[in-house]
Amino acid sequence: MMHNNKKPLLIASAALLAASVASGASAATLDSVKEKGFVQCGVSTGLPGFSAPDDAGNWQGLDVDVCRGVAAAVLGDASKVRYIPLTAKERFTALQSGEIDVLSRNTTWTATRDTSLGLNFAGVNYYDGQGFMVSKDLGVASAKELDGAAICIQSGTTTELNLADYFRLNDMTFEPVVFDTSDQTVKGFEAGRCDVLTSDQSQLYALRIKLADPAAAMVLPEVISKEPLGPVVRQGDDQWFNIVKWTLFAQINAEEMGLTSDNIEAKKSDTNPNVARLVGADGNYGEAMGLPADWAYQVIKQVGNYGEMFERNVGTGSALNIERGLNALWSNGGIQYAPPVR
Amino acid sequence: MTHPASRPPAKVKPPFWRDPAKRALIFQLLMLGGVFGVLALIVSNTLTNLESRGITTGFAFLDNTAGFGILQSLIDYSEQSTYGDTFIVGLLNTLLISALGVIAATVIGFVMGVARLSPNWLISKLAAVYIEIFRNIPLLLQIFFWYFAVLRALPSPRGSLSLGEAIFLNVRGLYVPAPIAGAGFSVVLAVFVLAIVASGVFIYWNRQRQAQTGQRLPAGWISLGIIIGVPLLVFVVMGMPLTWELPELKGFNFRGGITVVPEFLALWVALSVYTAAFIAEIVRSGIEAVPHGQTEVSRALSLTNSMTLRLVVVPQALRVIIPPLTSQYLNLIKNSSLATAIGYPDLVSVFAGTTLNQTGQAIEVIAMTMLVYLTISLLVSMFMNWFNARMALVER
Ligand SMILES: N[C@@H](CCC(=O)N[C@@H](CS)C(=O)NCC(=O)O)C(=O)O
Numbered sequence A: 001m002m003h004n005n006k007k008p009l010l011i012a013s014a015a016l017l018a019a020s021v022a023s024g025a026s027a028a029t030l031d032s033v034k035e036k037g038f039v040q041c042g043v044s045t046g047l048p049g050f051s052a053p054d055d056a057g058n059w060q061g062l063d064v065d066v067c068r069g070v071a072a073a074v075l076g077d078a079s080k081v082r083y084i085p086l087t088a089k090e091r092f093t094a095l096q097s098g099e100i101d102v103l104s105r106n107t108t109w110t111a112t113r114d115t116s117l118g119l120n121f122a123g124v125n126y127y128d129g130q131g132f133m134v135s136k137d138l139g140v141a142s143a144k145e146l147d148g149a150a151i152c153i154q155s156g157t158t159t160e161l162n163l164a165d166y167f168r169l170n171d172m173t174f175e176p177v178v179f180d181t182s183d184q185t186v187k188g189f190e191a192g193r194c195d196v197l198t199s200d201q202s203q204l205y206a207l208r209i210k211l212a213d214p215a216a217a218m219v220l221p222e223v224i225s226k227e228p229l230g231p232v233v234r235q236g237d238d239q240w241f242n243i244v245k246w247t248l249f250a251q252i253n254a255e256e257m258g259l260t261s262d263n264i265e266a267k268k269s270d271t272n273p274n275v276a277r278l279v280g281a282d283g284n285y286g287e288a289m290g291l292p293a294d295w296a297y298q299v300i301k302q303v304g305n306y307g308e309m310f311e312r313n314v315g316t317g318s319a320l321n322i323e324r325g326l327n328a329l330w331s332n333g334g335i336q337y338a339p340p341v342r
Numbered sequence B: 001m002t003h004p005a006s007r008p009p010a011k012v013k014p015p016f017w018r019d020p021a022k023r024a025l026i027f028q029l030l031m032l033g034g035v036f037g038v039l040a041l042i043v044s045n046t047l048t049n050l051e052s053r054g055i056t057t058g059f060a061f062l063d064n065t066a067g068f069g070i071l072q073s074l075i076d077y078s079e080q081s082t083y084g085d086t087f088i089v090g091l092l093n094t095l096l097i098s099a100l101g102v103i104a105a106t107v108i109g110f111v112m113g114v115a116r117l118s119p120n121w122l123i124s125k126l127a128a129v130y131i132e133i134f135r136n137i138p139l140l141l142q143i144f145f146w147y148f149a150v151l152r153a154l155p156s157p158r159g160s161l162s163l164g165e166a167i168f169l170n171v172r173g174l175y176v177p178a179p180i181a182g183a184g185f186s187v188v189l190a191v192f193v194l195a196i197v198a199s200g201v202f203i204y205w206n207r208q209r210q211a212q213t214g215q216r217l218p219a220g221w222i223s224l225g226i227i228i229g230v231p232l233l234v235f236v237v238m239g240m241p242l243t244w245e246l247p248e249l250k251g252f253n254f255r256g257g258i259t260v261v262p263e264f265l266a267l268w269v270a271l272s273v274y275t276a277a278f279i280a281e282i283v284r285s286g287i288e289a290v291p292h293g294q295t296e297v298s299r300a301l302s303l304t305n306s307m308t309l310r311l312v313v314v315p316q317a318l319r320v321i322i323p324p325l326t327s328q329y330l331n332l333i334k335n336s337s338l339a340t341a342i343g344y345p346d347l348v349s350v351f352a353g354t355t356l357n358q359t360g361q362a363i364e365v366i367a368m369t370m371l372v373y374l375t376i377s378l379l380v381s382m383f384m385n386w387f388n389a390r391m392a393l394v395e396r
Helices: A007-023 A029-036 A062-075 A091-096 A111-116 A158-169 A182-190 A201-208 A238-257 A273-279 A295-302 A306-313 B020-052 B083-116 B121-136 B139-153 B185-213 B219-237 B262-288 B292-300 B305-341 B347-359 B362-393
Strands: A039-043 A081-085 A119-121 A126-128 A130-135 A149-154 A174-179 A196-200 A217-219 A227-229 A232-234 B161-163 B167-170 B173-176 B178-181 B242-245 B248-250 B253-255 B258-260
Touching: A029 A039, A029 A062, A029 A238, A039 A062, A039 A091, A062 A081, A062 A238, A062 A295, A062 A306, A091 A119, A091 A232, A091 B362, A111 A119, A111 B347, A126 A201, A130 A158, A130 A201, A149 A158, A149 A182, A158 A174, A158 A196, A158 B347, A174 A182, A174 B347, A182 A196, A182 A201, A196 A201, A201 A217, A232 A238, A238 A273, A238 A295, A238 A306, A273 A295, B083 B121, B083 B262, B083 B305, B083 B347, B083 B362, B121 B262, B139 B262, B139 B305, B173 B262, B185 B219, B262 B305, B292 B305, B305 B347, B305 B362, B347 B362
Parallel strands: A039 A081, A149 A174, A149 A196
Antiparallel strands: A119 A232, A126 A227, A130 A196, A130 A217, B161 B167, B167 B173, B173 B258, B178 B242, B248 B253
C-alpha cells in the first residue's frame, strides 16, 4: 500500500545533514557528479507531467527533463540520472544534506527558501499559481463560495500558507486536512474527506487524471498565488549553480532560435552567430563552467528545446493538455525569457 | 636502635596517582571532559558550517508567525500564531492521542485477556481470534484500513447518520453537542472536586476502621454516591445551569458543537486495538502465572469469586503484568507518530513536518521532537516503575 511512513527517511536526512555540516564536507558538485557518472536528482513521488514513472518504470516529465538536461550537459548522456522520489516535506533536507545534486520537484521559489535554507533557485521551468479543484456536484462556481469547506492539502508546501492567507483575507474559515503525499491527498479527496483539493494549478490537472472519474471534478477559475517553479541547488557552489541555470537558459534560447532536437544536427554549421555560439561552433562557452564546448548541443539534441519539453510533458500534446499561457516565450506573449549566450 | 624495615608502613600516604580511588576519579573526570569537549567541538563546528552554507540556525524561528492552519488544536490557534505555538499544538495532540490510546488499549486488553481464559469456549476462541488478527497485521496498514475503508463507508455531511438530531456521524467526523456552562456552574464543579476529596477521606477512614474493628462498609458504592450524587443534587438545586450547543449543518459542513475528526478516530481505534492485542496476551500470561493452588485455597477459605480475583489473583498477576505493560505503553506513544500517514496533526506531523519544512531548520526541529519523545517515555517509565514498586509491596 502506498508509501510507507516517511519519518525514518526524514530523521535519517536530518542526521545526515547534522553529520555533513559537523564535518564540513562539501566537495564541488561537478567533480563528484563526474566521478559518480550520474546526476542524483530529487523528484516528486509521482505527479504526471512533471515527474512520474511511466508504465515501463522510466521517469517522465517536465521536471525530469531538467535533470536529463543537466546530465546531457555534464556527462553528454541524458540518461545518466538517478531519481530520488521525495515528498514535499523531505525535499530541502535531502538537498542540504547532499543526498541529491539537484532538486527538480515543482518547487516554488520563495524568499525564505532562497535566503535562509542555504539553497539557490536556478531558474523557473514553469510559472504557476495556486488553484482549487472541487467535485462538480458540490455546485460551486467560485472559490469565494468555499466558506467552511474542508480542504485537502499536501504538507510542507507553499500551498498550506497561501490557503490560510486567502481564507483570512476573504474572511472565510476552512478545515485543513493535511497529507504527506499527493497519492494520499487524492485518496482523501475521493473518499469525500474534503470538499476541495488545493494545489498549484498545473498539479491539479495532473492530479485530476489520477482520479477514478476525472470528469466529475472541476478546477475553479481563481488563481490565488504566484508559484514560480524551478530547479534548486545548494548555495555556495557557484559552478554547479551556473550549470543548472544555463542548461535551462540554453533550452529557452534554443526555442527562441528555432533549434529543436530534430534540426540541431543540421544547424551545427549554421551561419547565424547566435546559433553558432550556442551549439559550440563559435567559441567555447562550456569551458568556464567546466563543461565540454558542445554542452548545449547535447542538451538540445537529447532533451529538446523548452517548447518541445513543455508540449511533450504537459502541453496540448499530453494528457494534461495545458496551454502555454505565461510559459510561452516572451516573444509570444508569455514571460519565459533567457539571457543571451555570448 | 631502630631498624628501617620494622617501621610501621601505614603512616606513609602514597602519592595520589598510586591511590586507586583517586586515580579512578581523575580518569573519569578526564573522560567526561573529553566527551564534553568533543560534543562542544561538534556543535560549534556545525554552527559555523551551517552559517557558511547560508542555513539559518537558532531557535528564533519559534517566535515567527506560522501562517498555516491546523486541523485540531486543544489551545487557541490561528494562522497568526507562532511556530512555537505549533509545537504546543502538536505536543498536546500527541499527548491526547497517547493518553486516550493507553486507556482504551488497557481496557480492551484486560477484557480480552480475561476473556481468553474464560471457561466459555466461544468467548475464549473469539478473544483468541481477535488477538491473532490484530497482533499480526502491521500497524500502518491497520491505520490506513480504519481511515480509508471506514471513511468511504460513511455518508456525506448531507446524509449524516444522526442520533436524536444531536449527535451526527459522517465522513467529516463525529459531531456531538458542546456543553455551555451557565451562571453557577462553577459551584457545581467546586462541589464535584470537594466530593472527590471527601470520598478519598472516607475510603481512608473505612480502611482504618476495618483494620481496627474488622468491619467495612461498601466503600465503592458509597464513594460513587458521594461523587455523582452530591454534585447532581447541587446541579438540580442551582436550576441546571448548563445548556448544550447542538451541531448544525451550515453550508458544506456541520458547525457548532464538538467535532471529533476522523483522523483522530481512525488513529485512536487503530492504536488501541493493535496495542490491546499485545496487552491481552500479557494479561493472560500474568493471570496464568498465579498458581492454581492459590485459587483453590481461597475457595477453601470460602472467599467469594470476586474476592479471590481482587485479593489473591490480581495483585500477584499485576506484578508479572506491569513491566511488559510499560513497554506496550511506550510502544503506543511512539507509534502515535504514524499519525502523519493519515494527517492527524500530532507533533511529528505538525512540527517535524510542516514547521520543519516552512522554516527549514531541520536540526533544531528534529532535536526538539526527539527530546519530547524521550521525555515522555522516561516519565512513563518512571511512573510505571513507581507503580510496580508499590504493587510489589503487596506481597508481604
Ligand atoms: N509548489 C509548491 C507545492 C509543491 C507540491 O508538493 N505539490 C504537491 C501537489 S498535491 C505535489 O507535487 N505532490 C507530489 C508528491 O508528493 O510527490 C511548493 O513548492 O511548496
